[in-house]
Amino acid sequence: MSLAFDEYGRPFIIIREQEKKSRVKGIEAVKSNIQAAKAVSRVLRTSLGPKGMDKMLQGPDGDIVITNDGATILEQMEVENQIGKLLVELSKSQDHEIGDGTTGVTVMAGALLEQAETLLDRGIHPLRIAEGYEMACKVALKRLDEIAATFEHDADNNEELVKTCMTTLSSKIVGRHKRELAEMCVKAVLAVADLERKDVNLDLIKLDGKVGGRLEDTALVNGIVLDKDMSHPQAGVELTSHMHITAKEESAATGAGMPKHLQDVKMAILTCPFEPPKPKTKHKASRGWGVDISSVEQFESLRKQEQEYFRNMVQLCKDSGATLVVCQWGFDDEANHLLMHNDLPAVRWVGGVELELLALATGARIVPRFQELNSAKLGYAKSVKEISFGTTRDRMLLIEGMPNSRAVTIFVRGGNKMMIDETKRSLHDALCVARNLVRDNRIVYGGGAAEMSCSLAVEAAADQVPGVEQYAMRAFADALDIIPLSLAENSGLPPIESLTEVKTRQMREGNPYLGIDCNDAGTNDMRQQNVFETLMGKKQQLMLATQVCKMILKVTHFGWIDDVIKPSEYE
Numbered sequence: 001m002s003l004a005f006d007e008y009g010r011p012f013i014i015i016r017e018q019e020k021k022s023r024v025k026g027i028e029a030v031k032s033n034i035q036a037a038k039a040v041s042r043v044l045r046t047s048l049g050p051k052g053m054d055k056m057l058q059g060p061d062g063d064i065v066i067t068n069d070g071a072t073i074l075e076q077m078e079v080e081n082q083i084g085k086l087l088v089e090l091s092k093s094q095d096h097e098i099g100d101g102t103t104g105v106t107v108m109a110g111a112l113l114e115q116a117e118t119l120l121d122r123g124i125h126p127l128r129i130a131e132g133y134e135m136a137c138k139v140a141l142k143r144l145d146e147i148a149a150t151f152e153h154d155a156d157n158n159e160e161l162v163k164t165c166m167t168t169l170s171s172k173i174v175g176r177h178k179r180e181l182a183e184m185c186v187k188a189v190l191a192v193a194d195l196e197r198k199d200v201n202l203d204l205i206k207l208d209g210k211v212g213g214r215l216e217d218t219a220l221v222n223g224i225v226l227d228k229d230m231s232h233p234q235a236g237v238e239l240t241s242h243m244h245i246t247a248k249e250e251s252a253a254t255g256a257g258m259p260k261h262l263q264d265v266k267m268a269i270l271t272c273p274f275e276p277p278k279p280k281t282k283h284k285a286s287r288g289w290g291v292d293i294s295s296v297e298q299f300e301s302l303r304k305q306e307q308e309y310f311r312n313m314v315q316l317c318k319d320s321g322a323t324l325v326v327c328q329w330g331f332d333d334e335a336n337h338l339l340m341h342n343d344l345p346a347v348r349w350v351g352g353v354e355l356e357l358l359a360l361a362t363g364a365r366i367v368p369r370f371q372e373l374n375s376a377k378l379g380y381a382k383s384v385k386e387i388s389f390g391t392t393r394d395r396m397l398l399i400e401g402m403p404n405s406r407a408v409t410i411f412v413r414g415g416n417k418m419m420i421d422e423t424k425r426s427l428h429d430a431l432c433v434a435r436n437l438v439r440d441n442r443i444v445y446g447g448g449a450a451e452m453s454c455s456l457a458v459e460a461a462a463d464q465v466p467g468v469e470q471y472a473m474r475a476f477a478d479a480l481d482i483i484p485l486s487l488a489e490n491s492g493l494p495p496i497e498s499l500t501e502v503k504t505r506q507m508r509e510g511n512p513y514l515g516i517d518c519n520d521a522g523t524n525d526m527r528q529q530n531v532f533e534t535l536m537g538k539k540q541q542l543m544l545a546t547q548v549c550k551m552i553l554k555v556t557h558f559g560w561i562d563d564v565i566k567p568s569e570y571e
């Protein structure tokens with residue numbers, strides 16, 4: 001880059017053409033891609049496991065996120081490099097499919113690439129490495145099936161489910177309360193699960209949170225909680241015709257307004273604004289079809305029109321038989337007043353996700369135009385009431401008794417937004433784990449036990465392979481060690497010593513459940529420590545990591561990204 005001046009003395013900057021930079025090709029290109037991927041995965045290594053470090057990240061607008069969740073860290077990191085982005089995608093896929101194990105999968109991919117680099121240095125062709133990795137992955141998956149344990153669970157006996165969720169939560173900021181939270185997650189999942197079909201619709205579990213209170217105040221609610229209140233607080237006084245108002249419960253806590261409790265609610269869910277169409281002033285001058293008001297009469301007539309419009313809307317709602325209107329948009333005082341006069345309580349500014357959840361649970365159809373509203377499109381809830389949580393004065397709506405009402409809400413409390421967000425992310429992971437277990441109740445043991453066992457199996461299988469692929473298979477076996485190594489390192493244990501000791505014991509004692517004793521519990525047997533992970537999740541980790549690695553090795557070879565500008569020369 002250099003500074004120059006034009007004929008008038010104005011400065012301008014000349015940027016050297018990217019074309020003139022040196023480019024790397026072939027194996028060099030593969031290697032430089034690997035470097036980029038390694039850098040990304042190294043960031044996550046220190047976050048792995050129960051003693052992993054949380055990361056504090058600052059977003060572009062200055063807000064801060066503290067997290068231990070691999071997918072979230074990568075998402076916030078704004079990785080620019082194309083290959084680095086592949087790893088970000090990798091953790092996203094794991095998150096999407098399984099919901100947990102996002103750190104592990106990225107660390108594993110990084111290790112596989114690091115090993116591949118050594119093999120490339122030794123002159124082994126990228127395609128042969130990819131081939132060897134594929135073979136090794138198959139062996140590892142088979143081994144996972146062999147060492148997997150199964151357990152039975154039902155609504156009364158869900159201890160194993162709880163324990164597996166606890167393993168997930170133990171590495172998170174909420175680890176202190178893992179038992180209570182794990183129980184909550186399992187209850188929530190079982191509440192919405194179809195145990196016969198082994199299916200869980202996680203959309204029915206809503207994770208909600210509000211700043212205030214303590215983590216211990218986090219509660220599971222059998223229904224939907226909306227962080228909204230009814231638009232007119234005095235409505236309760238007037239609404240007597242078709243709603244029963246009970247003035248009990250929470251008035252003491254809030255002290256203000258009339259508590260509201262609507263029963264047998266017929267709910268209209270609207271995505272159309274409760275507003276008369278407003279003349280758009282910015283079009284007025286240029287297009288000539290705006291509204292020009294030059295006299296009081298004109299103003300009055302416009303006002304009348306507006307009111308008429310409104311009355312019509314409210315009437316359409318009433319005609320349909322709705323006793324509560326839930327709106328995606330806001331409405332002004334005028335509308336509020338009219339609604340109140342018509343005994344029609346309403347909730348405004350309800351987000352899209354909540355609307356869908358409400359529609360699903362109450363059986364309502366989301367209505368985009370007032371004209372389309374009719375009784376068939378209304379949803380039903382046995383009760384809608386305003387409640388307040390803990391000591392705060394904010395009020396929320398609790399909606400219960402819906403026909404498809406298996407919907408539940410976990411309502412998270414905490415001292416600040418960062419804490420609540422991270423708790424939500426952690427609970428999401430635990431919910432996914434419980435869901436995965438309902439779908440498939442096989443587990444493998446954690447603390448690196450499963451990885452070490454796979455590593456031994458792959459190593460043994462490599463000896464049977466005559467070709468060059470055997471080197472790649474051994475490299476794969478070594479890469480698997482990254483998980484126990486990182487777990488040990490993050491717990492302050494000597495990594496190599498711990499790994500060798502446990503691996504030797506696994507071999508000698510034939511016990512695939514031995515892992516790294518991160519919490520100094522006094523035993524390496526993960527069965528005794530109750531450290532499990534789902535078989536599905538572990539398999540997915542290995543498959544995805546292998547896949548992305550193969551992709552980086554192959555794509556580069558075929559020349560799609562075979563040509564990279566050297567990283568040090570980016571401008």
Ligand code: ADP
Nearest residue numbers: 047048049050101102103104170171446447518
């Ligand atoms: P991920 O995002 O991949 O789930 P985590 O930070 O949650 O990453 O770490 C998960 C790893 O930590 C797994 O390998 C799991 O077996 C291990 N782990 C969790 N709890 C323990 C524990 N108490 N002792 C040993 N290892 C544990």
